[in-house]
Amino acid sequence: MNRGTLLVVGHGMAGHRLVEEVRARDRAGRWRIVAVTDEPHPAYDRVALSTYLAGRTIDELSLVRAELRNDPLVAARTGTAVTAIDPGARTAHCADGATIHWDALVLATGSRPFVPPMPGHDLPGCFVYRTVADLDAIRAAAVPGRPGVVVGGGLLGLEAADALRRLGMSAHVVELAPYLMPMQLDADGGTLLKGLIAALGVRPHCGARTVSVDAGPDGRVAGVTLAGDPPARLAAELVIFAAGVRPRDDLASAAGLPRAERGGILVDGHCRTGVPGIWAIGECAAPDGRAYGLLAPGYRMAETVAAQLTGPPGEPLREIDTSTTLKVLGVDVASFGDAHATTPGALRLGHTDHARSRYASLVLDANAETLLGGTLVGDTANYAPLAALTGRPLPTEPERLLADGALTR
Amino acid sequence: MNGVVIVGDGPTAARLTRRLRRLGHDGPLTVVGRSAWPAGHRDAGPGHPAGTRVLANTPVTGLDRARRLVHTAGPAIGYDALVLATGGRPLVPPLPGFTGACGRPGDGVLAPRTAEDSERAAPGRAVVLGGGVLGVETALALRRAGRHVTVVHRAAHPMHHQLDEVAGALVARHLAERDVELLTGRAPAEFTPGKLTLDDGQVLDADALLLCEGIVPETSLARAAQLAVRRGILVDDRLATDDPAVHALGDCAEPPGPWPAPDQADALAALLTGRRPAFPPGVLRPRAPGLDLAVLGTRAALDDAPETVTFTDPARGRYARLALRDGRPAAAVLLGLPHGIAALTQLHDRGLPVPADRLAMLLGTPPRRGAPGAELPDDAVLCRCNNVTKGALARAFGTGARDVAALAAATRATTGCGGCAADIGRLCRTLGEEAE
Numbered sequence: 001m002n003r004g005t006l007l008v009v010g011h012g013m014a015g016h017r018l019v020e021e022v023r024a025r026d027r028a029g030r031w032r033i034v035a036v037t038d039e040p041h042p043a044y045d046r047v048a049l050s051t052y053l054a055g056r057t058i059d060e061l062s063l064v065r066a067e068l069r070n071d072p073l074v075a076a077r078t079g080t081a082v083t084a085i086d087p088g089a090r091t092a093h094c095a096d097g098a099t100i101h102w103d104a105l106v107l108a109t110g111s112r113p114f115v116p117p118m119p120g121h122d123l124p125g126c127f128v129y130r131t132v133a134d135l136d137a138i139r140a141a142a143v144p145g146r147p148g149v150v151v152g153g154g155l156l157g158l159e160a161a162d163a164l165r166r167l168g169m170s171a172h173v174v175e176l177a178p179y180l181m182p183m184q185l186d187a188d189g190g191t192l193l194k195g196l197i198a199a200l201g202v203r204p205h206c207g208a209r210t211v212s213v214d215a216g217p218d219g220r221v222a223g224v225t226l227a228g229d230p231p232a233r234l235a236a237e238l239v240i241f242a243a244g245v246r247p248r249d250d251l252a253s254a255a256g257l258p259r260a261e262r263g264g265i266l267v268d269g270h271c272r273t274g275v276p277g278i279w280a281i282g283e284c285a286a287p288d289g290r291a292y293g294l295l296a297p298g299y300r301m302a303e304t305v306a307a308q309l310t311g312p313p314g315e316p317l318r319e320i321d322t323s324t325t326l327k328v329l330g331v332d333v334a335s336f337g338d339a340h341a342t343t344p345g346a347l348r349l350g351h352t353d354h355a356r357s358r359y360a361s362l363v364l365d366a367n368a369e370t371l372l373g374g375t376l377v378g379d380t381a382n383y384a385p386l387a388a389l390t391g392r393p394l395p396t397e398p399e400r401l402l403a404d405g406a407l408t409r
Numbered sequence: 410m411n412g413v414v415i416v417g418d419g420p421t422a423a424r425l426t427r428r429l430r431r432l433g434h435d436g437p438l439t440v441v442g443r444s445a446w447p448a449g450h451r452d453a454g455p456g457h458p459a460g461t462r463v464l465a466n467t468p469v470t471g472l473d474r475a476r477r478l479v480h481t482a483g484p485a486i487g488y489d490a491l492v493l494a495t496g497g498r499p500l501v502p503p504l505p506g507f508t509g510a511c512g513r514p515g516d517g518v519l520a521p522r523t524a525e526d527s528e529r530a531a532p533g534r535a536v537v538l539g540g541g542v543l544g545v546e547t548a549l550a551l552r553r554a555g556r557h558v559t560v561v562h563r564a565a566h567p568m569h570h571q572l573d574e575v576a577g578a579l580v581a582r583h584l585a586e587r588d589v590e591l592l593t594g595r596a597p598a599e600f601t602p603g604k605l606t607l608d609d610g611q612v613l614d615a616d617a618l619l620l621c622e623g624i625v626p627e628t629s630l631a632r633a634a635q636l637a638v639r640r641g642i643l644v645d646d647r648l649a650t651d652d653p654a655v656h657a658l659g660d661c662a663e664p665p666g667p668w669p670a671p672d673q674a675d676a677l678a679a680l681l682t683g684r685r686p687a688f689p690p691g692v693l694r695p696r697a698p699g700l701d702l703a704v705l706g707t708r709a710a711l712d713d714a715p716e717t718v719t720f721t722d723p724a725r726g727r728y729a730r731l732a733l734r735d736g737r738p739a740a741a742v743l744l745g746l747p748h749g750i751a752a753l754t755q756l757h758d759r760g761l762p763v764p765a766d767r768l769a770m771l772l773g774t775p776p777r778r779g780a781p782g783a784e785l786p787d788d789a790v791l792c793r794c795n796n797v798t799k800g801a802l803a804r805a806f807g808t809g810a811r812d813v814a815a816l817a818a819a820t821r822a823t824t825g826c827g828g829c830a831a832d833i834g835r836l837c838r839t840l841g842e843e844a845e
Contacts, residue, residue: 188717296796303796321793325828326826326828345724345725347722348720349718349767349768350717350718350719351716351718352717353715354716355715361719364768366724380828383832384793384832385785388799389789397766397768397769397776398766399718399768
C-alpha cells in the first residue's frame with residue numbers, strides 16, 4: 001500500500017494528542033508522521049508547567065511515552081521552525097533549510113502570549129509565561145525577597161504569580177477587571193478568589209490598568225505604572241505578561257488560508273481549512289470562527305481529525321465544551337457550561353460561604369428548571385457531577401446540588 | 410411620675426403620641442415644640458390625642474440627664490422617658506440660586522419631604538437633585554403626573570447608600586424605561602429660574618428644582634447633652650441612645666438600618682408600653698408603583714454576613730442579594746421579586762430561618778422536593794479532557810479495571826488535567842460496593 005506523510009506543525013499538547021490518536025487508530029500503518037516543533041523539547045504537559053519550578057524535570061513533564069519514542073512511523077523534529085507552507089506543492093519549508101513533503105498537514109501551532117503594546121513592554125526584565133524556556137529565563141532573573149509584577153489576573157497570571165512566589169519573590173498581580181479570573185468567574189466568585197489569593201501573600205490589584213513598564217538607571221525593569229489620578233507605581237525586579245494569548249495563525253495566513261475575524265485559522269466543524277488535506281487543531285484553530293485557549297477543546301479537535309485521517313469523518317464539533325477545573329495557588333476553581341449566563345433569559349443563583357471560603361454559582365434557564373452552567377471557587381468536589389448534569393433538568397433544589405457529597409455517583 | 414416627654418413636634422411625634430395612647434399609656438405625655446402651632450394645626454396630619462400636654466413655641470435650651478430634666482426658657486420639665494424627635498432640615502447645596510431671601514428655598518426650588526410633596530413643584534420641566542430613595546420616588550411620581558423629569562445624582566448609580574452596583578444599575582434601567590433621564594456622577598453648580606447648570610457646564614431646562622439630597626439631622630441638643638452622635642443621634646434597634654432613658658427617632662436619629670419613621674414611632678410606642686415591637690429595623694420599601702424594591706438591614710450587614718445568596722435575572726430586571734447569619738436573613742436587597750420581598754419580610758420580622766429552597770422562596774414558586782442526592786446518568790461525562798462517560802467507566806470496571814490506575818489505562822480518564830481523579834475514585838468505590 002501507499003504510505004503517506006502526515007506533517008504535524010507544532011508538537012504541543014493538541015498536536016501530540018493527534019499523533020497518539022492516529023497511531024492508535026491507524027492499524028494498517030497508512031501514515032508516517034512527522035511532528036515538527038520550534039521548541040527544543042517534544043510535547044510536554046504545559047498545563048502543569050508551574051510544577052517545573054517546583055522541581056519536576058522536562059523529562060517528567062514529557063507527554064511522549066516510550067513506545068511512541070521508539071515507533072518507526074513517528075519522527076519528532078525539535079528545535080525546527082516551519083517558515084512557510086506551500087499548499088499547492090504540498091511542502092513545508094523549515095528554518096534549517098529542510099523541505100518536508102506532506103500528503104496531509106495538520107497545523108497545531110498553538111498560541112503566543114499577548115503582550116500589550118505599552119511603553120517599556122520589551123525592556124530587559126519583561127517575560128511571558130508559556131514555555132519551559134520562558135520559565136528558565138524567569139528563574140534566572142528572579143531576585144528572592146524582591147517584588148515582581150504579573151500583568152493579567154487570569155489563570156495564567158495567577159500561575160505566574162505562583163511561580164514568582166516559589167522563586168521567593170513577592171508577587172503582585174494587576175488585573176483590569178474588578179476581580180480575578182474574569183474569563184472563568186463572575187464578580188462574587190472572583191472577589192472571593194481575590195481574598196483567598198491575598199491571604200496567600202500575593203498582592204492582587206484589581207480594576208487596575210498597567211500603562212507602562214518603567215526602566216531603572218541600568219535600563220532594566222524597575223517597576224510599572226498603573227493608571228489613576230495620581231498614577232500608582234509598583235516597584236518590580238521583573239514583569240511577566242499574562243494578558244491572554246493570540247492564535248499563531250501567521251503561517252497559515254501567509255499561505256493564503258482564511259483567518260477568523262477574531263484570529264485563528266478558520267476551520268469548519270471537522271477542523272478542515274478551505275484546502276483539502278490541511279487541517280488546524282488546538283489553540284491556533286478557530287472552528288466555526290471561534291478559537292479556544294483550553295486543553296479539552298484541543299483534544300476534541302485532535303480526535304476528530306485523527307478520525308478523518310483513518311476512516312470516515314464522525315460528527316462535526318458543535319458546541320465545544322469549555323468547562324474547566326484547575327487549582328491556582330492551591331485554590332480550587334472550576335467553571336462549566338454557560339458559566340457567564342450568556343444564554344438569553346438565563347438566571348444565576350450564587351452562594352458564598354465566607355466562613356469556609358467557598359463560592360458556587362449555578363446558571364439556570366429562564367424557568368429555573370434546567371442547569372446551564374456554573375462556577376465553583378474554593379471547593380470543586382461537585383464539579384464533575386455538576387458539569388455532567390449541565391443541559392439537563394435539575395434533579396433537586398438547586399442549592400442542594402452545591403452541598404457536600406450531593407452528587408456522589 | 411413625670412411620664413414621657415417628647416422634644417419636637419413633627420408628624421413623627423404626633424404618630425408616637427397617638428400610638429402610645431392607643432397602646433394604653435396612661436401616664437403624663439408632654440410634647441415640647443418650637444413652633445407656635447402644634448402638629449395637626451400646621452399640617453394636614455392628625456394631631457395629638459386628648460390629654461397630651463403640648464407646649465408650643467417652647468425652645469428647649471438644654472438637657473440635664475442626671476436629674477432627668479428638660480430645660481426651657483420657662484420652668485424645667487421632668488421626664489421618666491425622653492424622646493428626641495427634633496427632625497432635620499433638607500440639605501441645600503450652598504450654591505447660587507438655591508437659597509432665596511431669609512434662607513427660604515430660591516424661586517422654583519422645592520425641598521420635598523415625601524414624594525407626594527412634588528405636587529407642589531412649579532409647572533414645566535423638573536429636575537430632581539439626588540438619586541437616593543426620596544429622589545427616585547419623587548422623580549417617578551413626577552413622571553406619573555406626566556412631567557418631563559431629569560435626575561442629577563452625584564454617585565455612580567442611584568440609591569448608592571442602599572444598593573450595590575448591580576441593583577443600582579437595575580434601578581437606573583427602571584428609570585430609563587419610564588423615560589426619566591438620569592445623569593450620574595454629576596453635581597449642580599448654579600440655578601437660575603428655568604436653568605440648572607452642572608459642574609461640567611451642561612445646562613438643563615429646570616422650571617422646577619427638587620432638592621432630594623438628604624436631610625441634615627437636627628442634633629445640637631443631643632450633642633450639647635453629650636449623647637453619641639454620628640450623622641444623626643445614634644440609636645440601637647430599640648431606638649435608645651447611649652442613655653437608656655433617652656430615645657430618638659425620625660429624621661434626627663441614626664438607627665442601625667433602614668427604618669421608616671412611622672414604623673419607628675410604632676416600635677417606640679410598643680417598647681415604652683412594655684411590648685415587643687411589631688416592626689424591628691428595618692425594611693425599606695421605596696414607594697414607587699412598579700418598582701418592587703426592598704432593602705433590609707444595612708450595607709455593612711450585607712457585606713459582613715457569613716453567608717451570601719445572590720440571584721440575578723438581567724433579562725427580567727430581577728435581582729436579590731441575601732446576607733444570612735445562622736440561616737436567618739441579616740440583610741438583603743431584592744428587586745423585581747414581589748413574592749420574595751413578601752416572604753423575606755415575614756421571615757425577618759419573625760426572626761425565622763430561610764427555607765432550604767431559597768430560589769423557590771425568591772421566585773414564589775413551590776419548593777422542589779427532590780432526592781437528597783441525585784444519581785448521574787450513564788452518558789454523563791466525568792473526565793472532560795478525554796470525554797469519558799460514567800457508562801464507559803462502569804463498562805471498563807466490569808471488564809476488570811478495578812482501580813483508578815486501571816481505569817485510566819483503559820479509558821484515559823484522569824490523564825488530562827487530572828481534575829476528575831477524586832470523582833473517578835469515588836465512582837470506583839461505589840462500583841466496588843455494588844459488585845460485592
